[in-house]
Structure formats: structure tokens, C-alpha cells
Amino acid sequence: MTLDFEKEKLVEEMKKRKPKKVLVQLAEGIKQNAPELSEIIEGLGIECIFSGETCWGGCSIAVQEAEALGVDLIVHFGHAEFIESDIPVLYMEVKDLLNLEPILKKSIPHLKEYKTIGLSYSIQHRQDLEKIKKFYEDAGKKVILSKKKGFVAYEGHIVGCQYEGLKAIQNDVEAFVILGNQFHSMGATLAVKKPVVLLDIYNDDVRSMEGLRDKILKQRMFSIEKLKEAKNVGIIVEIKPGQKYGSPDYLLEKMREKGKNAIIITMSEITPDKIMNFYSIDAFVELACPRIALDDFAKYPKPILTMREAMVALGEKSWEDILEQGVI
Numbered sequence: 001m002t003l004d005f006e007k008e009k010l011v012e013e014m015k016k017r018k019p020k021k022v023l024v025q026l027a028e029g030i031k032q033n034a035p036e037l038s039e040i041i042e043g044l045g046i047e048c049i050f051s052g053e054t055c056w057g058g059c060s061i062a063v064q065e066a067e068a069l070g071v072d073l074i075v076h077f078g079h080a081e082f083i084e085s086d087i088p089v090l091y092m093e094v095k096d097l098l099n100l101e102p103i104l105k106k107s108i109p110h111l112k113e114y115k116t117i118g119l120s121y122s123i124q125h126r127q128d129l130e131k132i133k134k135f136y137e138d139a140g141k142k143v144i145l146s147k148k149k150g151f152v153a154y155e156g157h158i159v160g161c162q163y164e165g166l167k168a169i170q171n172d173v174e175a176f177v178i179l180g181n182q183f184h185s186m187g188a189t190l191a192v193k194k195p196v197v198l199l200d201i202y203n204d205d206v207r208s209m210e211g212l213r214d215k216i217l218k219q220r221m222f223s224i225e226k227l228k229e230a231k232n233v234g235i236i237v238e239i240k241p242g243q244k245y246g247s248p249d250y251l252l253e254k255m256r257e258k259g260k261n262a263i264i265i266t267m268s269e270i271t272p273d274k275i276m277n278f279y280s281i282d283a284f285v286e287l288a289c290p291r292i293a294l295d296d297f298a299k300y301p302k303p304i305l306t307m308r309e310a311m312v313a314l315g316e317k318s319w320e321d322i323l324e325q326g327v328i
């Protein structure tokens with residue numbers, strides 16, 4: 001991986017914004033770059049503190065840490081702009097300079113049946129977009145970028161909790177090509193009804209997501225049934241400002257109307273260990289990142305559902321709605 005942290009832009013922004021003290025957040029894969037970034041920032045006479053908390057997405061803005069430390073600015077590396085916050089945030093998208101041509105060539109046999117493809121990419125490949133489009137157009141494909149909707153920052157950009165931009169073009173394409181990783185493509189296959197082909201860049205692999213959707217939908221139905229039977233239910237909310245997927249009060253009221261003993265639990269981050277300690281709870285609904293419930297089914301000792309799935313268990317929505325609208 002050859003990464004470009006846009007250090008000149010960082011220096012320019014620091015000189016323009018003139019913070020005295022900054023909190024730096026690094027996405028999980030780039031935490032090892034903290035010392036070199038510290039040198040640059042401290043070299044400008046700015047006090048610099050790194051957040052050691054997990055940072056899975058642009059949603060994870062460390063507002064509470066920033067307030068506790070009294071910083072003037074959060075510098076968030078590795079994700080595109082996601083939300084606004086009261087504390088100023090400088091989002092620094094990190095570019096991956098890897099040559100994508102070999103994996104693009106590898107993808108052609110997987111796409112031979114499709115003339116029109118929907119294209120989405122993860123943020124570190126944004127600078128290659130025109131090259132990628134040209135490559136596929138030269139190979140005789142029509143390329144349509146997923147739309148910029150909700151939390152996504154650009155046309156074609158993909159984030160794991162927002163697939164409205166892919167749904168918006170699904171009737172115009174025969175298949176989707178996702179440049180990124182399993183996380184993004186798995187979400188896509190749950191959200192849209194067209195075939196999804198992943199260009200798994202860091203594993204140098206191209207594969208279809210076929211089959212995965214049915215397997216996950218079965219797990220989701222199982223979890224919904226478990227919530228229907230549950231007596232004690234935990235509604236988990238996270239304090240991250242970008243992770244609010246549903247109203248805990250509304251859900252609590254609906255649960256109680258159905259005779260369930262429901263409680264609201266707050267967590268800074270949901271983990272199996274924390275869940276384990278609430279051993280009297282039969283099922284959880286999490287209103288934080290929807291991917292925790294969907295991706296980590298096997299890691300958790302109890303069923304965990306999203307808000308949308310909880311609505312099915314409570315009879316407020318039908319399973320057909322979920323299938324029609326997509327799980328995410």
C-alpha cells in the first residue's frame with residue numbers, strides 16, 4: 001500500500017486554521033502513521049494528541065474526547081466528510097496510489113455478461129475514478145456511478161451504512177462493481193437486487209457476492225424470530241454523533257406495548273464482552289452502526305438486530321418490506 005496523506009494540504013490547513021491543540025483520529029489501517037503526522041503538526045508549534053479509540057468510519061467523530069481535552073480542531077484521517085459537528089473537523093482523505101490496472105484486467109472475465117455496470121469505490125481510490133471509468137469504457141462497458149445520497153461524499157463513493165445511491169441506479173444497470181473490500185460489497189449485496197462483483201484490492205481477488213445475500217437473510221430472519229420470543233430486550237445506543245439509526249424512545253414504547261421488558265443501554269462501542277455481561281437480556285436492538293448487527297452475527301452470544309428488523313419483529317413492518325427496501 002502506498003499512501004498519500006496529502007501532507008502539503010495538512011500544513012496549509014493548519015496554517016490557515018491556526019489551532020493551538022488538535023486531536024488526531026486515524027482510521028484503523030493507518031494508526032501506524034501517527035509518529036510521522038505528529039512530527040508535521042508539532043513542527044508547526046501545534047500541540048497534537050492522537051485518539052487511541054477505534055475509528056471505523058467518518059461517523060466516529062471523537063467529539064467527547066475533543067471536549068474533554070479542550071482541543072480547537074479534530075483532524076480525521078482516512079474517511080471522507082460524513083457529518084458536521086460543533087467542534088471543527090478537518091477530514092483528510094488518504095489516497096492509495098496503488099496501480100489498479102492489474103485488478104481491473106482481472107475483473108473483465110467476471111463481467112462478460114454485463115454491458116452496463118454500476119460503479120462504486122471506497123474513498124482511497126477516488127483519484128483513480130476517471131482511469132477506472134475509461135478502462136471499462138474501453139472494454140465496451142457503459143459505466144454509471146452510484147448517486148451521491150445521504151452520508152456519501154461524492155458520486156460513486158461508498159460507505160457501509162448508506163446504499164441509497166446504489167439503489168437509485170439499480171434499474172439502469174445489470175450488475176454492480178465495487179472497488180474496495182468485502183465490507184462494502186457485502187452491504188451492497190444486501191441492499192440491491194442486482195449481482196455484485198467485488199474487486200478486493202488488498203487481497204488481489206475478484207469475486208461475485210452471489211450466495212451471500214441468502215445466507216445473511218436467513219440469519220436475519222432467525223434473529224427476528226428470537227426478538228419476537230424475547231422477554232428482556234436491550235436497546236443499545238452509542239454516543240458517537242454519526243451513529244444514530246433510529247429513535248430509542250420510540251422503540252422502547254413499542255417494545256413495552258408488546259409486553260416486553262425493554263431497557264436502553266449506552267455504550268461507547270458495542271463489543272461481545274460488554275454484551276455478555278447483560279446475560280439476562282434475551283435479544284438486543286442496536287441503533288448504532290447497522291453493520292454490527294449484520295456482519296458480526298457469529299461473534300455475539302445473543303441476537304442483535306437493527307431498528308428496521310426490530311420493526312418487523314414488532315409487526316410494524318413486514319419481512320417483504322425489508323426484502324423490497326434492502327436490509328440496509
Ligand code: SF4
Binds near residue numbers: 161242243
Ligand atoms: S455507521 Fe458503520 S458503516 Fe456507517 S460509516 Fe460508521 S462505521 Fe461505517
